Amino acid sequence: MAKKKLVITHELGQPLIEAIKSTVPSWEVIVSKDPTIWKKHLSDAEVIAGWKKEMLTYCFTENSKLKWLQTWSAGVNKIPLEEMKNRNMLVTSANGVHAYPISETIFALMLGLTRQIHHYVRNQQEKKWHHANLKLEIHEKTIGIIGVGAIGKETAKIAKAFGMKVLGVRNSGQKTEYVDHMYTPNELNNMLPQCDYVVVTLPLTKETEGMFGKEQFSHMKNSAFFINIGRGDIVVENELIAALRNDEIAGAGLDVFQKEPLESTSPLWAMENVIVTPHTSGSTEHYDERVIHDIFIPNLLNYMNDEELTINVVDYDKGY
Structure with a gap:
């Protein structure tokens, strides 16, 4: 009888590989980021960790054995969820892996904009000694967190160390620790005028696409940072650019864009009130370890025991 097969499309350290193999000792485990190695194993892989767009050709054939996909990202908007739903496949995401690094990036952007660090970095390159009209501070301001999941909760927790008032938006409207008042998405425009900082941590779904545009920016303070x-x-980018140009908002810290890499012709690169980072907010030295030990192996143990997966199972109807 042929061994069941697990394919992992990322390079992992030997301790992580051994931890996986010890969980499924009777399985064949393929670990490589080289497509020439993992492609030939896709058609008979029962479990795959790490989605690649090239997999479309191999994973949805009549003879495909795929039952469960573990993604390496929190977002699943680039995965063919409808096809997987039709085939009753399980999908689990890497949601939660990013809470520490992304919350750190959020505050790096907020503090950078508030304390004019981006201006000082530019001045340093020109050997220019200039005050840059520094006057703002972050303490005791109001932050609005749009999407209070793992990242949003960690951001709210840190905000409290600065004595900030924390407002949140989540579908359920359910209260959670560190958030002073929770709103539902249809109450977003009521919340925005109160905020000195508006932070978007949402996944991309049919409901969140284009959620922030001209109307939302018009409700924000002209002193607020986005x-x-x-x-x-999630953002109508040309309308964000217009809001920045027209001083409807004070500035923006952006790690994600409608088209990536951000085109060299984008006005965002040269705007003095914008900090651009290249979709790296989730990068961390602990990424693989957290995916494997905190999500994949616990789910894999359940899978081996014919039990339901309990961590980060994607809800096809919600899209995350």
């Missing part, structure tokens, strides 16, 4: 580490398509 931070997006969610997905680029």
